[in-house]
Amino acid sequence: xxxxxxxxxxLASVTIxxxxxxxxxxxxxxxxxxxxETVGFAQGYGLVPEAWAAPIVRALTAAEIATIVAxxxxxxxxxxxxxxAGLFAGxxxxxxxxLRRGQxxxxxxxxxxxxxxxGLTLMRNAVxxxxxxxxxxxxxxxxxxxxxxxxIAAALVLAAQYAVAEKLGAHLxxxxxxxx
Numbered sequence: 084x085x086x087x088x089x090x091x092x093x094l095a096s097v098t099i100x101x102x103x104x105x106x107x108x109x110x111x112x113x114x115x116x117x118x119x120e121t122v123g124f125a126q127g128y129g130l131v132p133e134a135w136a137a138p139i140v141r142a143l144t145a146a147e148i149a150t151i152v153a154x155x156x157x158x159x160x161x162x163x164x165x166x167x168a169g170l171f172a173g174x175x176x177x178x179x180x181x182l183r184r185g186q187x188x189x190x191x192x193x194x195x196x197x198x199x200x201x202g203l204t205l206m207r208n209a210v211x212x213x214x215x216x217x218x219x220x221x222x223x224x225x226x227x228x229x230x231x232x233x234x235i236a237a238a239l240v241l242a243a244q245y246a247v248a249e250k251l252g253a254h255l256x257x258x259x260x261x262x263x
């Protein structure tokens with residue numbers, strides 16, 4: 084029974100890790116591929132001088148890539164989970180600060196489908212931060228090749244569901260406006 088729980092915990096850890104790697108890779112790629120657009124989103128938050136936005140975006144991109152590497156290396160996976168949680172929570176705090184200042188039409192800049200910052204994006208980041216903490220808490224052990232395949236397949240399913248939810252979230256403001 085204990086071996087089954089450890090095996091399930093390891094499989095869950097690898098699945099969640101793979102999902103977080105996908106989310107972070109997409110976010111980092113967005114910052115690289117659409118750098119000027121992302122800098123514009125960062126400037127839109129109005130939290131730092133505009134001249135600081137580009138270096139901050141570069142630093143966040145490097146942090147996301149380093150987190151991906153940490154998540155992929157077994158010995159640093161728990162640290163990677165903690166850093167991922169910190170990144171997602173930090174992004175969530177920035178979005179909450181923007182909402183608190185009354186910025187209700189600000190673009191998230193998270194990569195993927197364009198989304199206006201809202202309670203939905205805050206909830207998404209809270210869930211992602213919780214998943215990062217889960218990776219940090221679960222055992223970072225190896226799984227057999229079949230387990231790796233199952234975990235990757237499950238992570239891809241989660242990523243597809245995440246993309247659909249983001250797309251729906253991106254249309255939510257338009258749906259709300261159409262109902263008035």
